[in-house]
Amino acid sequence: MPVSPLSVELLAVTPNALSLIYSAFRQCYHAGFVADMWPRLLSGAVDREVQADFVRKVLESGHDSPVEHASFTFAVAGISRACSHQIVRHRIASYSQQSQRYVDASDMDYVLPPAIARIPEAKARFEAFMSEVGNAYRDLKDILEAHGRKDKAKEDARFVLPQAAETKIVITMNCRALLHFFHLRCCMRAQWEIRALADAMLTHCKQELPAIFATAGAKCESLGYCPESTRFACGRYPTREQLFQPGDGEA
Structure with missing residues (x-):
């Protein structure tokens, strides 16, 4: 039952995200049909920096709904169930989370809060409890299996698992939802774990789409x-x- 470190990997970004957002913005102010300019955007006939500059200027005006057309998908590991419960409060998103009902937690990883890790006696008590939980889970699973629950034993044994239990989740958010997420979760008032997650996600977003995320954050x-x-x-x-x-x- 080791401590699990945070891992955030970018799985996918909407193809041609900048051009897509640019064309969506242009359609709002353009008398013509943006589909006619789409081949030119993809061919590079319209410089990407020209597109980025246009997008930045319109965003500065407060018009941001067209950025919903592009999205990012992340694979996240090494977060606690306490953290994932906060994440899913963000409703404009899609989530696919590791199931404690189907995944055996006999060798459960967990997240150790830094404040506890810094105090030897707190860390020792925390780790002792994690060991107790692991033993309880395995005992219950074995007892339930012996009484005929078979594969369903995991769905009942999981009731002893703590909020510290590590989980893995795939998250997809559009760019507007991400900007809102970063506003709240990059703030110093956000809980330390979800703030670390938000900072890691923001790093990927800034690299992939700086026109939208260069100034994003709290x-x-x-x-x-x-x-x-x-x-x-x-x-x-x-x-x-x-x-x-x-x-x-x-x-």
């Missing part, structure tokens, strides 16, 4: 101030209240 990075109240702000940026004090701009 919301404060695009706003230039923290949208949280002073009570919850981490201090990286001034809060809105600090920037816009009552009476500002008055004669």
Whole structure:
């Protein structure tokens, strides 16, 4: 039952994502039919930097719905069930997660929180409990199998598994959903595990589609101030209240 490290691999990106987003934006402001320009976009007749610059300028205006036409698919391993429960709260996405009902967890990997890892006595207690859980799971599985549950023994034995249990999941999000995900989960107020996942996903997105993701991240990075109240702000940026004090701009 080893500690499982985070792994984020990019499986797929919508082909010709930049040109697709560019053409979707252009259709909003173009009298013609963008399908007629599509062959020129694919051939390189319209420079990619010209496309990227157009996309960036329109995004800066606040018009962002056309970026939904492109999506990214990630394979993620080394996250806890606690983390995956947070991820699936993002509803504009598709998920395929490893099933504890069908996958044998006798040799369950787990995620060790850094705060626990730093304290020897906390780490020792945590690891002892993980060992206890593993023994309980195996014992229950064996007992259930002996009483005729066969392959279904796993679906009942899994009830003792902790939130620390490692899981694997495939995630697909369109670019607009990803921008929202990064706004929330790259924030210093996000839980450490999902923030690490979001940062790793963002690295892939910036490499693949910088026109959309070069300035993506926590919301404060695009706003230039923290949208949280002073009570919850981490201090990286001034809060809105600090920037816009009552009476500002008055004669």
